[in-house]
Amino acid sequence: MKILIADDDPQLVRALRITLSAEGYRIIAAPDGARTIQAAVEHQPDLLLLDLGMPGLDGIDVIHALRGWTQTPILVISGRTGAADKVEALDAGADDYVTKPFSIQELLARVRALTRRVPSNEPEPMVRIGDVSIDLTARSVVRTTGGETRHVRLTPTEWRVLELLVRNPGRLVTRQDLLTQIWGSDHVTDTGYLRLYISQLRKKLEPDPHAPRYLLTEAGMGYRLELPDGPEPSP
Structure with a gap:
């Protein structure tokens, strides 16, 4: 199962790559909004972990762009803790929201919950x-x-x-x-x-x-x- 990590913090991406790879997930990474969309098109991930504050295209814009053609689960991982930010992301089409810093066990639980929604071995049309x-x-x-x-x-x-x-x-x-x-x-x-x-x-x-x-x-x-x-x- 493929997970796309969209975040411009290389240390966080590295930590998530190590942790999630150990759980058996294949990891793809993108450092900004435009390349996140490109990677989503090219790799068709089963889950997207998305930071809202990336350079270039904002995370909310990325959600809007992706929701125009895919229902891939989106888990926002953001330092924005305000209720308005969470509501905006969820209304745009995100499936869940975790604030930084977070517990890795909580993150893994949320990842498991979202990936259970992905049909396994579903043939593409x-x-x-x-x-x-x-x-x-x-x-x-x-x-x-x-x-x-x-x-x-x-x-x-x-x-x-x-x-x-x-x-x-x-x-x-x-x-x-x-x-x-x-x-x-x-x-x-x-x-x-x-x-x-x-x-x-x-x-x-x-x-x-x-x-x-x-x-x-x-x-x-x-x-x-x-x-x-x-x-x-x-x-």
């Missing part, structure tokens, strides 16, 4: 759009035509854009969320990035890239993956 199958477990895309199956090669960034849309089928994913989660908060206005990668994905996945049926643009807002309701019409 396989999504099919037209003649294209997207396997989130294998991180692969294949196209089957005329009884012949071939792999569709995606760049790492193309895959990350597609994965975020696949994990939110039928729902709007805003340009700001996509840009923040993939490139970081410094690129929230770089919409040209998205247009480029969405265009490339349409060329690789859509039957007619100029009249997309699945990777749809919501004008002025973002993008949406539209899944077919039933069998595809015959050509």
Whole structure:
């Protein structure tokens, strides 16, 4: 089971890494908000331990960004002890809140409680759009035509854009969320990035890239993956 530790205190991260590794958890670490979001996308952790006061993107913003596409349990570990801070974090989507300094035994108990909610060995979804199958477990895309199956090669960034849309089928994913989660908060206005990668994905996945049926643009807002309701019409 993977735990992502998001904290800019290297000594705390080291201590948590040693303690949690001894309990059998695999540990990933991120020192700021933007890299926390990136690590969450890349590694799909089973639990996030999140400090609120990291440099760059604030912890509350990280929670909002993650809750746009994942229900991974979030345990806030923060030096902010005020009731208003706790309420804000929990309302944003955090599952639990521990204040620093904390007892390691209490932390482990809270980690166990949250990880018990994670379904074990739950298969990741396989999504099919037209003649294209997207396997989130294998991180692969294949196209089957005329009884012949071939792999569709995606760049790492193309895959990350597609994965975020696949994990939110039928729902709007805003340009700001996509840009923040993939490139970081410094690129929230770089919409040209998205247009480029969405265009490339349409060329690789859509039957007619100029009249997309699945990777749809919501004008002025973002993008949406539209899944077919039933069998595809015959050509």
